[in-house]
Amino acid sequence: MRSRIPVILLACGSFNPITNMHMRLFELARDHMHQTGRYQVVEGIMSPVSDKYGKKGLVSARHRVAMARLALETSDWIRVDPWESQQDTWTETVKVLRHHYNEALRAFQSKEFMRNKHLTESSTEDTLSCQQPVLPELKLLCGADFLQTFKTPNLWKEEDIKEIVEKFGLVCISRAGSDPSQFIQESELLSEFQHNIFLVREWVQNEVSATRIRSALCRGLSVKYLVPDAVIAYIAQHGVYTAESERSNQGRLLQPL
Amino acid sequence: PDRKTEVVLLACGSFNPITNMHLRLFELARDYLHETGKYKVIKGIISPVGDAYRKKGLISANHRVAMAKLATEDSDWVEVDDWESCQSEWLETLKVLRYHHQKLLSADVTNSLQDAVPITKLGRKRKQEPNRHEPIKKKNQSPVVKSVPQVKLLCGSDMLESFGIPNLWKLEDITEIVEKHGLVCISRAGTNAQKFIYESDVLWRHKNNIHLVEEWITNDISSTKIRRALRRGQSIRYLVPEAVRAYIEGQRLYGPDSEDRNAGLLLAPLQRHGS
Numbered sequence: 001m002r003s004r005i006p007v008i009l010l011a012c013g014s015f016n017p018i019t020n021m022h023m024r025l026f027e028l029a030r031d032h033m034h035q036t037g038r039y040q041v042v043e044g045i046m047s048p049v050s051d052k053y054g055k056k057g058l059v060s061a062r063h064r065v066a067m068a069r070l071a072l073e074t075s076d077w078i079r080v081d082p083w084e085s086q087q088d089t090w091t092e093t094v095k096v097l098r099h100h101y102n103e104a105l106r107a108f109q110s111k112e113f114m115r116n117k118h119l120t121e122s123s124t125e126d127t128l129s130c131q132q133p134v135l136p137e138l139k140l141l142c143g144a145d146f147l148q149t150f151k152t153p154n155l156w157k158e159e160d161i162k163e164i165v166e167k168f169g170l171v172c173i174s175r176a177g178s179d180p181s182q183f184i185q186e187s188e189l190l191s192e193f194q195h196n197i198f199l200v201r202e203w204v205q206n207e208v209s210a211t212r213i214r215s216a217l218c219r220g221l222s223v224k225y226l227v228p229d230a231v232i233a234y235i236a237q238h239g240v241y242t243a244e245s246e247r248s249n250q251g252r253l254l255q256p257l
Numbered sequence: 258p259d260r261k262t263e264v265v266l267l268a269c270g271s272f273n274p275i276t277n278m279h280l281r282l283f284e285l286a287r288d289y290l291h292e293t294g295k296y297k298v299i300k301g302i303i304s305p306v307g308d309a310y311r312k313k314g315l316i317s318a319n320h321r322v323a324m325a326k327l328a329t330e331d332s333d334w335v336e337v338d339d340w341e342s343c344q345s346e347w348l349e350t351l352k353v354l355r356y357h358h359q360k361l362l363s364a365d366v367t368n369s370l371q372d373a374v375p376i377t378k379l380g381r382k383r384k385q386e387p388n389r390h391e392p393i394k395k396k397n398q399s400p401v402v403k404s405v406p407q408v409k410l411l412c413g414s415d416m417l418e419s420f421g422i423p424n425l426w427k428l429e430d431i432t433e434i435v436e437k438h439g440l441v442c443i444s445r446a447g448t449n450a451q452k453f454i455y456e457s458d459v460l461w462r463h464k465n466n467i468h469l470v471e472e473w474i475t476n477d478i479s480s481t482k483i484r485r486a487l488r489r490g491q492s493i494r495y496l497v498p499e500a501v502r503a504y505i506e507g508q509r510l511y512g513p514d515s516e517d518r519n520a521g522l523l524l525a526p527l528q529r530h531g532s
Binding site: 020021023024027028030031074075203204205206207208209212213216221222223224225226229 | 277278280281284285287288331445473474475476477478479482486490491492494495496498499
């Protein structure tokens with residue numbers, strides 16, 4: 001029996017703040033990849049964007065990483081990686097993918113090295129029946145709205161999109177009722193690599209956007225059960241979201257543009 | 258002066274299982290009522306329906322109550338009441354409202370008795386108007402004229418619209434619910450709740466006692482879909498409280514067998530009102 005391909009899911013975004021919906025994306029994606037029968041999801045990585053991205057209302061990466069950490073405390077497979085947020089400049093998504101892929105490869109190779117070392121030392125009958133280890137794949141996890149941004153002029157470089165869908169792959173979660181497959185068909189580039197674009201349908205009608213969360217917080221409204229309690233407590237304790245924080249970067253152009 | 262009407266929000270339903278959406282209803286309702294400046298929400302009550310309701314897929318009340326309790330463990334104002342679920346026969350929602358209203362009034366009288374100088378008249382029929390007797394002197398000596406706390410039925414627009422299903426509700430029950438108690442109905446922006454009220458004479462007459470709250474952050478987590486996901490081995494993390502998810506897993510609830518419970522049986526209210 002062919003062994004499953006190990007997959008790491010990487011989600012890039014503002015996570016401003018992290019919400020239950022962000023974490024749902026991972027759960028849905030993992031279920032979907034497992035149900036294809038071909039993949040084994042081994043890890044989920046959340047990569048908050050750096051402050052240099054310049055998005056309106058973006059609070060300090062320090063807070064966004066801390067909140068994500070708190071939210072993911074109860075998860076045994078998803079973690080936050082602050083690498084992207086710690087870079088001096090804004091980093092193209094494709095570079096983040098490359099970085100994490102190289103890290104995964106390195107971990108894989110050192111694990112293989114240790115495994116082979118153990119095998120040659122013990123040399124039992126079992127070594128003959130051992131399967132060839134499969135290289136892990138890293139896929140970009142995103143919502144359908146992210147996919148649509150490929151259309152925005154000057155936001156993406158054509159060769160970056162190609163590398164993302166060809167070398168890595170996309171796992172794209174869409175809301176009940178929306179269907180990105182047409183968008184994919186209309187793009188020559190995307191339809192060429194549609195075998196590496198996994199479309200997952202969210203079966204819960206869920207529009208928990210971070211923007212609306214911030215809006216509710218500024219109005220003193222409750223966001224309990226939309227955002228983990230530990231994150232709500234952190235926001236209150238540090239006064240993270242205020243009318244002032246919402247105005248940051250106002251009028252500035254997004255870094256990639 | 259703090260002359261807000263005290264409100265208790267009562268949510269009746271299957272809670273099969275309880276989800277984050279159910280819990281959100283309370284938060285949304287409380288925020289809304291507070292923003293009117295006229296109400297102070299003092300408590301939220303989750304009242305899971307009894308097994309005698311005979312809804313398809315309804316698992317034992319023991320589990321449903323246990324899960325609701327786990328879900329509200331860290332809430333400082335929402336609690337679970339199992340009185341309804343302990344009844345051997347199905348109870349109309351109005352009866353549950355009356356029970357909790359009565360309980361509230363008795364508690365109110367007890368509190369008043371402890372503080373009052375002079376003693377208030379017991380057995381006096383309390384209406385929905387401020388007490389007309391002497392201001393009760395509380396321990397902190399400030400004179401307070403308190404209006405009677407109200408118990409309002411908290412629901413989603415699906416329950417409101419279920420008023421239209423033949424034989425599910427008695428007209429006199431609906432009337433008393435909206436007239437004597439009140440409804441707080443949470444719906445997604447753009448649903449038909451307003452239209453439904455407009456098209457019903459009873460609801461229209463008491464529309465001032467029906468509070469429609471729009472939910473802008475859509476979070477439609479149906480218990481039916483949760484059960485389906487569980488049967489298919491899909492994750493329900495972040496849709497229900499973690500303690501509830503762990504309980505379901507540990508107790509192995511919601512398999513194909515549990516979904517077949519009560520299959521073919523008539524729902525209790527339909528049976529009772531249909532005959």
